[in-house]
Structures are given as structure tokens and as C-alpha cells.
Amino acid sequence: MDQSAEMIESAVDGAGGLRTHGVGKHFGGVYAVRDVSISVGDGEIVGLIGPNGAGKTSLMNVISGVLTVDEGDIEIDGVSITSLATADCARMGVARTFQNIRIFSQLDVRQNVQVALTTALRHRASYARGLGVDDFLDILGIADVAPRKAGTLPYGTQRRLEIARALALYPRVLLLDEPAAGMNETETEALMETIRSLHDRFDFGILVIDHDLRFIMNLCQRIYVMDMGAIIAHGIPAEIRANPKVQEVYLGGRHD
Amino acid sequence: MSLITQTAARTILPAIVLAGAAALVMLLGQPFHERVAYVFFTNLIIVLGLQVFMGNSNVANLGHIAFAGIAGYAVAILYTPVALKAALIPGAPFGLDNVALGLVPAILVALAITLLVALLSGLALSRLTGVAATIGTMALLVIVHVVLVNWVELTRGPRAFYGVPVIFTLPWAVGAAVIAVYIAKLFRESQDGIQLRATGDNLLAAKAMGVDVERVRLKAWILGAFLCGTGGILFTLFNGTIAPNSFYFSQTFLTIAMLILGGMRSVSGAITGSIVVAVGFEVFRSLENGPVILGIDLPEAFGLTGFFLGAVIVLSLTFRPMGLMGNDEWEDVWPALRARLAGRREGRP
Numbered sequence: 001m002d003q004s005a006e007m008i009e010s011a012v013d014g015a016g017g018l019r020t021h022g023v024g025k026h027f028g029g030v031y032a033v034r035d036v037s038i039s040v041g042d043g044e045i046v047g048l049i050g051p052n053g054a055g056k057t058s059l060m061n062v063i064s065g066v067l068t069v070d071e072g073d074i075e076i077d078g079v080s081i082t083s084l085a086t087a088d089c090a091r092m093g094v095a096r097t098f099q100n101i102r103i104f105s106q107l108d109v110r111q112n113v114q115v116a117l118t119t120a121l122r123h124r125a126s127y128a129r130g131l132g133v134d135d136f137l138d139i140l141g142i143a144d145v146a147p148r149k150a151g152t153l154p155y156g157t158q159r160r161l162e163i164a165r166a167l168a169l170y171p172r173v174l175l176l177d178e179p180a181a182g183m184n185e186t187e188t189e190a191l192m193e194t195i196r197s198l199h200d201r202f203d204f205g206i207l208v209i210d211h212d213l214r215f216i217m218n219l220c221q222r223i224y225v226m227d228m229g230a231i232i233a234h235g236i237p238a239e240i241r242a243n244p245k246v247q248e249v250y251l252g253g254r255h256d
Numbered sequence: 257m258s259l260i261t262q263t264a265a266r267t268i269l270p271a272i273v274l275a276g277a278a279a280l281v282m283l284l285g286q287p288f289h290e291r292v293a294y295v296f297f298t299n300l301i302i303v304l305g306l307q308v309f310m311g312n313s314n315v316a317n318l319g320h321i322a323f324a325g326i327a328g329y330a331v332a333i334l335y336t337p338v339a340l341k342a343a344l345i346p347g348a349p350f351g352l353d354n355v356a357l358g359l360v361p362a363i364l365v366a367l368a369i370t371l372l373v374a375l376l377s378g379l380a381l382s383r384l385t386g387v388a389a390t391i392g393t394m395a396l397l398v399i400v401h402v403v404l405v406n407w408v409e410l411t412r413g414p415r416a417f418y419g420v421p422v423i424f425t426l427p428w429a430v431g432a433a434v435i436a437v438y439i440a441k442l443f444r445e446s447q448d449g450i451q452l453r454a455t456g457d458n459l460l461a462a463k464a465m466g467v468d469v470e471r472v473r474l475k476a477w478i479l480g481a482f483l484c485g486t487g488g489i490l491f492t493l494f495n496g497t498i499a500p501n502s503f504y505f506s507q508t509f510l511t512i513a514m515l516i517l518g519g520m521r522s523v524s525g526a527i528t529g530s531i532v533v534a535v536g537f538e539v540f541r542s543l544e545n546g547p548v549i550l551g552i553d554l555p556e557a558f559g560l561t562g563f564f565l566g567a568v569i570v571l572s573l574t575f576r577p578m579g580l581m582g583n584d585e586w587e588d589v590w591p592a593l594r595a596r597l598a599g600r601r602e603g604r605p
């Protein structure tokens with residue numbers, strides 16, 4: 001990859017996908033997110049890294065309507081979703097997973113996906129492509145546990161279920177908050193393949209947070225680096241690896 | 257198989273159990289037992305109504321009996337013959353002392369009034385969760401009770417409203433209860449039911465999956481009110497006499513105990529709890545009168561039944577918070593057990 005991130009970004013400019021413009025979020029006097037402008041174009045896999053407490057999850061919360069926006073604007077396909085409540089953001093095509101898993105533990109695996117698919121069929125009919133609950137389970141490779149109660153699944157499978165559930169929204173952008181957390185190397189490798197297959201199969205963009213830099217560098221076409229609420233660097237993986245600011249704040253020992 | 261037929265198949269077992277129990281009572285029991293059984297079935301319908309909202313949404317509801325009261329009083333006022341009403345509620349508002357509807361219109365209007373109140377109260381209450389919901393639903397119960405007690409020209413106030421024609425017999429109650437089981441099961445497995453259960457399980461995740469929380473809660477609230485109202489109507493048209501206290505705290509307490517003991521998350525939990533608590537309640541009621549058992553003359557002990565219900569609620573919340581059935585329907589118990597055994601054999605947790 002010798003294209004620079006700016007070139008890629010300008011190529012997706014005007015096209016569909018997620019865009020934030022100067023987004024800010026503060027708790028009391030403390031900025032968790034400060035003046036963040038990012039884009040995730042159709043078919044892109046974009047990484048978001050940064051040390052603990054950098055504001056990565058807060059940014060996803062703001063984009064998905066879980067937190068209200070204090071400053072700036074958020075758009076999907078050029079339509080502002082800035083002031084929408086969580087459920088309405090989902091209906092506009094923002095799908096997400098959670099850093100601390102939030103499956104519907106008392107429902108079975110199929111029903112977990114059904115919850116999202118019902119939303120898609122009712123409110124995103126023009127995007128729905130006729131896939132059924134079992135298709136989404138197949139895509140994530142968890143069809144064999146379909147009738148199991150979700151709360152009884154192993155950790156890694158629960159993370160996969162969260163992705164299957166998010167896919168069933170037929171999203172325009174998929175936000176993955178540390179999807180590989182708690183997974184061993186083999187599981188992480190397999191998850192990476194799965195996410196790549198999503199990229200091949202669907203046309204939505206993916207924004208993925210992780211602390212595993214190898215995972216992010218191998219998976220993503222572009223990477224944003226966050227620190228203290230702000231984007232401090234942006235580039236293709238090679239640029240990020242070489243960026244001295246990044247090495248200082250993120251690669252240089254502060255990473256857990 | 258579509259959901260409709262699948263749910264019908266899943267209703268066969270409870271239908272057999274309920275109809276079988278009723279048949280036994282009718283064949284072997286005294287008229288007194290038949291009365292107890294009838295009231296059991298009206299309570300069961302009310303518990304199912306409670307399950308539809310509370311069990312699926314995981315939001316406490318202490319106000320469901322209000323709907324039984326509204327529907328019960330509405331059908332009593334609409335269906336009692338004019339001659340009797342002239343004595344009971346002379347000069348009733350809206351000229352209601354001068355008109356009496358036929359049975360079916362009276363029931364339909366009573367249900368319509370109940371649904372209207374459910375819609376209005378639901379629009380306000382579906383926004384609430386946690387303590388606010390508990391207090392809000394209880395306030396509804398108190399408001400309806402205060403109206404029944406104080407709107408003397410319409411309801412006779414705290415005095416009993418008697419002389420309502422007695423229409424229904426045990427088989428009617430069984431039939432209605434089986435239909436109520438079917439409706440509750442159908443809702444639980446419907447798209448709205450699954451979305452509502454998702455909100456009860458993890459509210460934030462449900463919102464992130466685009467679930468309109470207020471809308472699915474409102475649907476369940478109205479459907480639950482419909483079932484509770486049906487229970488109130490069946491009770492009134494069997495008992496012939498009602499009073500505001502027929503639809504107040506003791507009835508609330510009884511049906512809540514039934515649902516909590518059985519497990520509010522499943523329809524089978526509602527049925528199981530209703531059966532167990534009803535049997536226990538009758539045992540304690542007979543003990544209240546100080547019977548002679550094994551030659552020992554027990555003292556009278558009024559209040560034992562209330563003690564029993566309190567103990568049921570406290571003990572099941574303490575030792576089995578998910579109730580006897582947990583999250584399972586009767587037909588799930590065997591497959592779930594088998595899966596757990598298989599899991600243990602493979603060394604899975």
C-alpha cells in the first residue's frame with residue numbers, strides 16, 4: 001500500500017459512509033472527545049487506537065447516540081444524525097458492539113440476532129438483502145450454537161454473536177469496540193479473517209478499536225490515533241508505525 | 257411451522273393440564289371446590305396479563321389489578337338489569353341506571369374502556385423504569401381504587417355492587433384461560449415480544465439494535481391490560497357481587513406472589529406459580545379457621561394466608577429469584593436439562 005491516508009480519504013469524500021466534523025464530548029470540565037473529525041467510507045476498514053482513557057469508546061458512544069454530542073456534527077451518507085437517540089442512530093445504519101459485552105443473555109442466540117433483524121426489516125427495508133437469522137450466524141461461524149441461551153456461551157463466541165447481531169441491522173457503518181479483547185492468538189487470527197470476509201461481502205465501512213497493534217495494522221487500510229480525546233495522527237499502517245508522535249504516546253511503553 | 261401453529265402446539269400441554277384439573281374438580285369435587293377452581297382460572301388469566309408486561313419487559317408492575325377492577329365494574333354497571341340498578345345506583349351518571357346492554361356488547365364495551373385507560377396510562381408509564389415504574393404503576397392502582405370508592409353514584413362506593421347476573425361456569429373459565437395462555441405465549445415469541453425481552457435483558461444494547469423501547473412496552477402493557485380486564489369480567493360475571501376491595505392490594509399481592517414464585521420470565525412460570533400458590537393458599541385458608549387435624553384442635557389463626565403470600569414472595573426472591581421455571585417453558589425443561597448434562601460430559605461449564 002503506497003497510497004497515503006489523505007489520498008484514500010479524499011477518494012471517499014462525497015461518497016457514502018460515516019463522517020464526523022469537529023465532534024466534542026465533555027464530562028464536567030474534562031474532554032473525553034475533543035474536535036474529532038474522522039471518516040469511514042463504504043467498504044473501508046478503519047482502525048482507532050490510543051492508550052487507555054484516550055476517548056475511543058466515548059467517540060463510538062457519541063457516534064451511536066449512546067452519549068449526546070456536545071459539539072460538532074455527525075453524518076451518515078451526508079445526513080446528520082447528530083441529535084438522534086440511540087435507537088434512531090441504529091435505524092440510520094449505525095451498528096456497534098460493546099467493549100464490555102452486552103448480549104441479550106437470557107435470549108437464545110437466534111433471538112439475539114432476531115432483535116436486530118426485526119429493526120432492519122421494519123426500518124431499513126431498502127437495505128435489507130433477504131438474509132435470515134441463520135445466514136448471519138453462518139457468516140460469523142456460530143451456527144452450531146444457534147439454539148443455545150446466549151449467556152451460556154464462551155466469551156469469544158459472545159463477541160462473535162455481538163457482531164452477528166450488529167450485521168443484522170444491515171448497517172452503513174459497523175463500530176467494533178475491541179472485538180478481539182480476551183481472545184487468544186488463534187481466535188484473534190480467525191476473527192481477523194471473519195472481519196475481512198465482511199469487508200468482501202458487504203459494502204459498509206468498519207471502524208475498529210483494539211489494543212492489539214498487529215491485529216489493527218494487518219486489518220485496517222487507515223488508522224486514527226487518539227490521545228486525551230483528540231486525534232493526534234492519521235495514516236496508513238506504515239505511516240502510523242513510523243510516526244514519532246505515535247511512538248511517543250502510544251507505542252512507547254504506555255500501552256498495557 | 258409458522259409462529260401461530262407452533263404456539264398452538266406449545267399450548268397443548270398446558271391446555272391438557274388445565275382442562276384435566278378442571279375436569280377432575282367437576283367430577284369429584286363439591287360445588288365449593290368448583291368455585292375455588294373458577295376463581296383460580298380468573299386469577300391465572302390475570303397473572304398471565306401481568307406476565308405479558310412485567311415478565312417480558314422486566315419492569316415491575318403493581319397496577320395490573322386496576323384493569324381487572326375497571327373491566328369488572330364496567331361490565332357490572334352495563335349488564336345488571338335496569339330494575340336492580342334503580343335500587344343500587346339510582347340517578348347514575350350518563351343515565352346508566354336506565355340502560356342495560358346485552359352480554360356481548362357489555363363485555364366488549366367494558367374491554368374497550370379498559371383498553372382506553374391502558375393506552376392513556378401506558379403512554380405515561382412506558383417511559384419509566386426501576387423505582388419510578390414501580391411507584392407509577394402502584395399509583396395507577398390507587399387512583400382507580402379511589403375512583404371506585406368515591407364515585408358513589410356510579411359504583412355504590414365502598415359498598416358491594418351485587419345482583420350482577422351470573423353467566424359463566426367453570427368450563428368457560430378454562431376455555432378463556434387456555435386462550436390467555438396461547439395469547440401470552442404468542443406474544444412472548446413474537447417479534448415485539450423478543451424485542452421487549454431484549455430491553456428487559458440489556459436496555460442499552462436493545463436501543464443500539466434500534467428497538468423502540470416505549471412502543472414495545474406500550475404494546476405489552478395494553479395486551480396485559482386486556483388479559484387482566486378479561487379476568488376481571490369473568491370474575492364479576494361469576495361472582496355476581498363485587499366491591500372496590502375485590503380489586504385492590506390483596507388481589508395484587510396474590511397474583512404477584514403467583515408470578516414471582518413461578519418465574520415471571522416464562523408463561524409456564526405464570527401457570528406453575530398460579531397452581532402452587534392457589535393450592536398453598538387454600539391449605540392456609542383452611543388452617544385459618546382452626547381445623548381439627550389428627551385429633552388436635554388447632555386455634556383460629558386469621559391472617560395466615562397473608563403470611564403465606566408474604567413468605568412465598570420473600571422466600572422465592574431470596575432463594576430462587578428467577579422463580580421455579582426461570583427462563584424456561586415446560587417444553588424447554590427437558591431439552592435444557594439434556595443440553596446441560598451433555599455439556600457436563602464434554603467438560604463444558
Ligand SMILES: Nc1ncnc2c1ncn2[C@@H]1O[C@H](COP(=O)(O)OP(=O)(O)OP(=O)(O)O)[C@@H](O)[C@H]1O
Pocket residue numbers: 027031032050051052053054055056057058059099
Ligand atoms: N460516562 C462517563 N462519565 C464520566 N467520565 C467518563 C464517562 N465515560 C468515559 N469517561 C471518561 O472519558 C475518558 C475516555 O474514556 P473512554 O472509555 O472513552 O476511553 P477509551 O479510549 O475507550 O479507553 P480504553 O482503552 O481503556 O477502553 C476517560 O477519562 C473516562 O474516565
Ligand SMILES: [Mg+2]
Pocket residue numbers: 056057058099
Ligand atoms: Mg474503550
